[in-house]
Amino acid sequence: MSQESLHPQLSSIEIETELKKAGLRPTVQRCIISDYVLNHAEHPSVETIKTWVDKHYTGISLATVYNTVHALESAGLVHAIRFDHSDKVFYDTNTTLHHHFLDEKTGELIDIDPDKIEVNAKLPEGMSINEISVLIRGERA
Amino acid sequence: MSQESLHPQLSSIEIETELKKAGLRPTVQRCIISDYVLNHAEHPSVETIKTWVDKHYTGISLATVYNTVHALESAGLVHAIRFDHSDKVFYDTNTTLHHHFLDEKTGELIDIDPDKIEVNAKLPEGMSINEISVLIRGERA
């Protein structure tokens, strides 16, 4: 199974649809940012997004990048995640439960399908589980 | 097995010893802060530490709290950790590999002994594992 199967990419047309569905006007800025975040990036930070946007377009403000990721988050299209190795927030396109592999050499963060990781927890009495997330640190050949 | 068994507490005397062993002078400020962090707190943030310190002593600066947790971190006596639910760094006294349970009601973060959680990962070719950490979100009765 390829990596992409975890991240079904939306076409540019579908971006507009998703934005509208979420009650957001598909403005030119939102479409550009959302297309990058939802279709082309993996776990980007706001800085990553802004850098990409600046390289490909002109005049999109940092405030709009923040506004847009917040809007996408409220719409449930991305999740905000944090890791020990950075003080930045990363945005995860994959909003279904999954795990992560952090390549400690490159800093790359890779999704791991939940059925690739089996977790068996014997918790103390009275602890109920809502969600389990696993972070594996390692290296890729 | 009690929670404490995961966090062998050092006596106040041992704090001085640990600081010296790490090449740090056991100054009064460092002893106070380190005793709180290593013996009495669990996963405190700098804010938590400063608040506690201010309540029990006078004239210890925020800069010294930062300096001290950084010194403890360099000495390997604590680990810095971050979670999705907060933009603050938390300091973990338990420097051996272990997992965490986050009580989503109270925000409390509880250590889970690694032999209470079994993880079985089938990673793609070429990914080697250095470390696995599990975060369980849920509620305590």
Added chain:
DNA sequence: GCATTTTTTTAGAATCATTCTAAACTACCG
């Protein structure tokens, strides 16, 4: 002990990520 040197502490400034504000702009609607 006292002078010298080194380490530590400190207040406040600086930085960095993020959020807020308020004004300019754009889209939609009657």
Added chain:
DNA sequence: CGGTAGTTTAGAATGATTCTAAAAAAATGC
């Protein structure tokens, strides 16, 4: 059109953290 609501924007504000440079304390050497 003209009004209204939604959006973008620059820059200010905030909050966590780091830096700076000077004062204080501790160690060292006579």
